[in-house]
Amino acid sequence: MTSLAYRPAQPDIVVNKTDAEEAVRTLLRWIGDDPDREGLRETPARVARAFSEWFSGYSQNTGQILSKTFGEIERYDDIVHLRGIRLESYCEHHLAPIIGTADVAYIPRERVVGLSKLARLVDAYAKRLQVQEKLTAQIANSIEAALRPKGVAVLIRAEHHCMATRGVHKHGVDTITNQFTGVFREDQTLQQRFLTFSGV
Ligand SMILES: [Zn+2]
Known part of the structure; x- marks a missing residue:
């Protein structure tokens, strides 16, 4: 893999794996260690591979994930709710993990x-540099655009490691964000049912 692929905002910038590994070596030197000692010799390559996995969302076409839909639902017209989807993301300010769960529902x-x-849609947006508010809205907007449902509800609760392990050092704090569209926004009873299912 030469780069994490498609970056619409910077189509001309291609960083190859050697450049990425050299950047890791620089960081290792900067923290005061020796990238040439035995234990660290393979680390830049491992970090580059890890980044390819952690940021694999950049190469996902989110518009295609929900492109296949099904119409035979016997007029089912109530909430479809996925609860507790494991969420692994990374804050765009510190590259620190954001770990939590996402609840995704629509009618x-x-x-x-x-x-x-x-669940794949959640991953495709999560495995990028993110802020939780944007991530929540992106998931909701994608479902809205693809399915034109009666309403969408997304709730994310997550711990931000940049806040837990540095800065204010507040461990165990969950940040909760919601995004509601359509009937979930208009109908407080429906919204409350969603929040009850979510355990908030
Ligand atoms: Zn952060």
Whole structure:
């Protein structure tokens, strides 16, 4: 892999793996260690591979994930709710992990999508540099655009390691963000049902 691929904002900038590994060596020197000692010799390559996994969302086309929908639902018209989807993301300010869960729900109008696709959508946005508010809105907006459902609800609760292990050092604090569209925004009873299912 030469780069994590598609970056619409910077299409001309391609960083190859050697450049990335050299950047890791620089950081290792900067923290006061020796990148040439035995234990660290393979570390730049391992870090580059780890980054490829942690930031694999950049090469995912989020528009395609929900492209296959199903219409045979016998007029099902209530909440479809995925609860507790494991969320692993990274803050764009410190590159520190954001670890938590996402709840994703919608009320179909005519069509539904494979349940695993909703979890894949969460991953595709999470495995990028993020702020939690934007991540929450991106997931909701994608479902809204793909399914045109009666409403979408997304709730993320996550611990930000940049806050837990540095700075104010507050461990065990969850940040909760919600985004509601359509009937979830308009109907307080529905919104409350979603929050009850989510355990908030
Ligand atoms: Zn941060």
